Amino acid sequence: MGAILEIKHVSKFFGGLAANADVSFEMAEGMIMGLIGPNGAGKTTLFNCITGYYPPSRGEVLFKGMRMNGLEPNRVCRLGMARTWQKVRPLAKMSVLDNVMVGALCRTNSLTIAREMALEQLRVVRMESKADFLAGGLPIGERKKLEVARVLATKPELLLLDEVMGGLNPAESEEIIQLILDIRKRGVTQMVIEHDMKAIMRISDRIVVLNSGEKLAEGSPEEIVTNQAVIDAYLGSEH
Template identity: 55%
Template sequence: MALLEIDAVTKRFGGLLANHEVTFQVDRGEIVGLIGPNGAGKTTLFNCISGFFPPTSGTVRFDGTDVTGWPAERLVHRGMVRTFQVVRTFPDLTVRENVMIGAFARTNSASAARKIADEVLEFTGLAPRADVLGANLPIAQKKRVELARALATGPQLLMLDEVMAGLTPAERVQAIELIRAIRERGITVLLVEHVMEVVMPISDRVVVLDSGKKIAEGPPQEIAENPEVIAAYLGEKYRPRQEEAGEG
């Protein structure tokens, strides 16, 4: 059953068409990768889905409800939360306090928020850093704090915007393991990434954008062999000729 349904979503900024009639869905329990070259419209689409600005046209449905144009805070209380490509850790708060901010979406009690935060910190491997100020963390841990803060809201759908960007290969492996563990907790994941090698191993399905349009959707192996996807990432000269692709 679909948890998130995107139906013909279009976003214009004046004369710029950032997304054009994008349609796909994310089923409960899936990890879906949303990929595309730089400038493909991935983050714009994320913003339309997650309430940071409304689509120009089209529909966003979440858990069976039309949530098109809902503000982000309302969606968080409904069970949809996202992280940001640019890390937004509160530098003057501790790691625990950063995560507690997310927990306040579920409770008005400071003690309850602290309990939720400590459980999430344990789950994400951040417990040893609980009392460290956000400003004193390396980028990989800042990204993990933002992810932990999102988890503390108790989401049904976790939307991750380039959570792997800037990480070392070893840190990427750890992040992939954490995303799989999140799915095992029953949380559905929609993951935006620019690097195909990162998103392919963990995605059940992959949606590909190019110039604001969806150009492909399917299992990772099928997407990796898709001529349009190869051309979008590597350039037109890499597109197989029709006879070579067995279509001539």
């Protein structure tokens, strides 16, 4: 069985700064990959390179064997890859339902079908009672869940979650963890950026650690928490 995602020697330069430096790894279908590392390690930049938002300066990204370098985000979404944003930015003056419909419209031109698809995903994140609320007025926990519902409505095969638990209280984080595990049961492959090590340990099949743009380590959660280089660069100081 081939990998759903292959990252091959990806580098991304901003002027003289290598935000990603020769990063390579693969993801098998259906798995959850944790992506961790200190602030500024290059995690979000790697998401941007994977989803075509930035073309990598060097190297390539293959999704289901297709080269993604520099494809338009809309095209990437239709091919089956969707990401959330670390800084959630819902369409504030639109309703919660309309925000999720924007995701569904990647799959259909019918507003009726998009509405049904959006309602289904609002039920998944347990926000159906908020469908008519303005997205801009939601508290952070619900904005994060709305973001997840919006990307789920695009019917992705690969979902990339950028700190969806950031800023949430323990109960809200637990809800997101259960959501991620439910999404895995439905066969969707996921890459998850998160600083909360307890959460990452629980949900990840494997973990990649970035540090100063480079891949510092890759392995099972047990291998990563006992890896001396990872402890020195990340776990020892912050956790």
